[in-house]
Amino acid sequence: MVERYLKAGSLVEAMQFLNHYEGRARVVAGATDLWVGIKNHNTKAEAFVDITGVDELKTVEISKDYIRIGSGVTFHELEKNVQIQKNLRALQEAARWMGSPQIRRMATLGGNLVSAQPAADGMVAMSALDVAVEMVGPDGTKRRTLESCYKTFGESMIDSSREIVTAFVIPLHNQAHSYFGRFHLREANALPVINCAVGAWMKEDGSWESRYILAPLGYHPARLRAMEDALAGGLLEERELYDTIEKHIEELTFRTSLVRGSAEFRKQIAVQLMHEQIIRLWYNHEQEGESDAKH
Amino acid sequence: MQNIEFTLNGSQIEVSIDPRESLLHMLRNRLGVFGPKEGCGKGECGACTVLVEHNAVNACIFPAGKVDGLEVVTIEGLQQGEHLHPIQQAFIDTGAVQCGFCTPGMILSAKDLLDHHHKPSRQEIRRAISGNICRCTGYSKIIDAIEYASKDVSKS
Structure with a gap:
């Protein structure tokens, strides 16, 4: 039986509320996923702790070395933020396509992780960005890798009765670029048939590191590590690139879904989308006079 | 049940809510504000759209408790006297x-x-x-x- 809807004015107050309820309260952010479930099912929570009024979770800070995005930043704000447009293109593109205008006004980046949907647009983009997730709980603050935050389908490792995701910290790597692509059947509120993100940056030793991400393929955005290795040798001719992508995606297991389409259809879309995004990634580097870029 | 206060179409409102309730349910079933409609009930059709702090949101998946202290505008709040918006x-x-x-x-x-x-x-x-x-x-x-x-x- 839920007794109270509590609106926290600060992070300290939010943690006080959670501590008071000793695991019997639940954090609420944008609520766009949560409230669909809450309306239809019973919840064991005795209180909701709303963190959308916590200003310290709503900032985007940029320094010389990193961008720190508060977990309470909405998708509308992500799409419009100039620093994100400039430095984290994949995230800005993902934010543009997430949900609908109304959902983007409500939904937060932190909620996109905690609800742990396997093709959550924000987290697909984040997976290509070398992100660290910052959170606070009974044992203080800690950081985790994004991948380690997923438990299973629709369930994250974050205990929403005791922990709060506070921020996403993305290093500003040298020569970093990232892009996001999505195939869907209507302009808004359409589940992706496939979404895809790519990212690359130059490491301190001058070599390149890349991330190639596809979803939904499992319970979290899938990083195509074998393809990263295969493409690490340098730029390929377009046909050779396409064949390499096709070969690696052919080995992945796609599910047939009534909503998203047949496995074979989704696989073909995945090849096409990944090819388009990698071309954007490589072409962009070339445009900036880095035709010797290695991936 | 829990009391919340907010501004609805320019008027200060106090209402008792269930903490699990949606803004749409509160508006229609507790306050008799029928402009926002229930279509899909899960944020996909937009029939329930209202403005919270000047931003369009889906009232059907917006927790009622969230509007405590905020400003809400429904279609009923746009008309100024006899003049339509x-x-x-x-x-x-x-x-x-x-x-x-x-x-x-x-x-x-x-x-x-x-x-x-x-x-x-x-x-x-x-x-x-x-x-x-x-x-x-x-x-x-x-x-x-x-x-x-x-x-x-x-x-x-």
Whole structure:
């Protein structure tokens, strides 16, 4: 039986509320996923702790070395933020396509992780960005890798009765670029048939590191590590690139879904989308006079 | 049950809610505000759209408790005395209303757009109402109405 809807004015107050309820309260952010479930099912929570009024979770800070995005930043704000447009293109593109205008006004980046949907647009983009997730709980603050935050389908490792995701910290790597692509059947509120993100940056030793991400393929955005290795040798001719992508995606297991389409259809879309995004990634580097870029 | 206070269409309201309740349920079933409609009930059709702090949101998945201390505007709050809001008038003038079920949500999504962007393109209008489904009009008249209204709104 839920007794109270509590609106926290600060992070300290939010943690006080959670501590008071000793695991019997639940954090609420944008609520766009949560409230669909809450309306239809019973919840064991005795209180909701709303963190959308916590200003310290709503900032985007940029320094010389990193961008720190508060977990309470909405998708509308992500799409419009100039620093994100400039430095984290994949995230800005993902934010543009997430949900609908109304959902983007409500939904937060932190909620996109905690609800742990396997093709959550924000987290697909984040997976290509070398992100660290910052959170606070009974044992203080800690950081985790994004991948380690997923438990299973629709369930994250974050205990929403005791922990709060506070921020996403993305290093500003040298020569970093990232892009996001999505195939869907209507302009808004359409589940992706496939979404895809790519990212690359130059490491301190001058070599390149890349991330190639596809979803939904499992319970979290899938990083195509074998393809990263295969493409690490340098730029390929377009046909050779396409064949390499096709070969690696052919080995992945796609599910047939009534909503998203047949496995074979989704696989073909995945090849096409990944090819388009990698071309954007490589072409962009070339445009900036880095035709010797290695991936 | 829990008491919350907020501003609804310019008036201060105090109401007792269930903490699990949606804003839409509270508006329709506790306050008798029937402008926002329940369509899908899960944030996909936009019929329940209202403005919270001047931003269009889906009231059906918006926790009622969240509006404590905030400002909410429904379609009932747009008219000033006997004068319809320019967007409402434009919907009438261009024939953009058929069954009317989607209209309150469409108008409030349009208001969010025009409050933040005075001269949107037709593509920007299409995108702004992409979270609102209409099964009657084919959308063209609605886009005409918002484009027409943008001229009035930008003048004022």
